[in-house]
Amino acid sequence: MRRDIFQAVADPTRRAIMVLIAMQALTPNAIAAHFDTTRQAVSKHLKILTECELVSQEHRGREIYYQLELKKMKEIDIWLEQFRKMWEDRFHQLDNLLSNLNKQP
Amino acid sequence: MRRDIFQAVADPTRRAIMVLIAMQALTPNAIAAHFDTTRQAVSKHLKILTECELVSQEHRGREIYYQLELKKMKEIDIWLEQFRKMWEDRFHQLDNLLSNLNKQP
DNA sequence: AATTTGCGAAACCGAATAGTTGCACATATA
DNA sequence: TATATGTGCAACTATTCGGTTTCGCAAATT
Numbered sequence: 001m002r003r004d005i006f007q008a009v010a011d012p013t014r015r016a017i018m019v020l021i022a023m024q025a026l027t028p029n030a031i032a033a034h035f036d037t038t039r040q041a042v043s044k045h046l047k048i049l050t051e052c053e054l055v056s057q058e059h060r061g062r063e064i065y066y067q068l069e070l071k072k073m074k075e076i077d078i079w080l081e082q083f084r085k086m087w088e089d090r091f092h093q094l095d096n097l098l099s100n101l102n103k104q105p
Numbered sequence: 106m107r108r109d110i111f112q113a114v115a116d117p118t119r120r121a122i123m124v125l126i127a128m129q130a131l132t133p134n135a136i137a138a139h140f141d142t143t144r145q146a147v148s149k150h151l152k153i154l155t156e157c158e159l160v161s162q163e164h165r166g167r168e169i170y171y172q173l174e175l176k177k178m179k180e181i182d183i184w185l186e187q188f189r190k191m192w193e194d195r196f197h198q199l200d201n202l203l204s205n206l207n208k209q210p
Numbered sequence: 211a212a213t214t215t216g217c218g219a220a221a222c223c224g225a226a227t228a229g230t231t232g233c234a235c236a237t238a239t240a
Numbered sequence: 241t242a243t244a245t246g247t248g249c250a251a252c253t254a255t256t257c258g259g260t261t262t263c264g265c266a267a268a269t270t
Contacts, residue, residue, distance in 0.1 A: 007115045009111055010111045028218090029216065040217095062268065063217085070195065077189065086175055087178065133247070143231085145247095146230075148249090152248085168237095168246065168247085
């Protein structure tokens with residue numbers, strides 16, 4: 001059970017669930033209706049997403065609404081940040097190179 | 106063998122390798138020296154990273170230098186984009202709410 | 211009170227994963 | 241040429257993963 005964000009996002013079904021509940025909270029049954037798996041399988045995905053706090057629950061009667069925790073998504077963004085800086089730097093270097101070539105034909 | 110970027114990034118050792126070779130290309134032996142595993146294990150990680158084009162090779166004699174393909178990293182960024190928009194929207198909503206509260210005490 | 215509905219947990223299964231050891235092959239070096 | 245070095249690949253292993261089926265429990269409905 002590694003259970004970190006990156007491992008959670010690795011599974012395509014989990015990513016699809018995340019997109020699905022990003023806009024509005026849904027129950028496990030409602031989510032399962034969108035996929036070709038059982039509700040129990042979805043339930044396991046939701047458990048993993050809950051454990052790494054990518055998803056939060058709201059109990060309403062006997063139903064449980066799951067919602068995406070956007071702020072947790074930022075952690076992936078933060079990790080990407082170090083690389084984003086690099087690829088932007090390279091873009092600017094290329095940009096400078098090209099403009100210098102234009103100035104000195 | 107799912108072999109997509111998200112699955113590749115899911116492994117912590119692989120992420121560490123990515124950070125390591127982001128700045129300068131390294132050989133499998135040099136990479137393995139940084140970790141508590143065998144060179145062969147690193148080689149397998151590099152194979153996976155190569156297969157999803159997160160890494161490129163440069164043969165120099167009998168040595169192979171591996172380098173991170175920053176442009177491929179953008180694909181993760183692109184996926185995050187849809188969520189980034191949401192969390193920025195929420196931030197602005199909160200921002201507007203706060204400034205409205207200040208204007209109307 | 212009896213039944214239906216919504217849910218999670220446990221037990222099980224096949225496939226994938228990450229690691230090891232042992233090997234083969236090409237390229238340097240003596 | 242003989243040897244050392246750098247590498248990838250194959251075979252094997254323990255563990256994890258994603259899925260199903262079965263079950264128990266709580267909340268609604270009858």
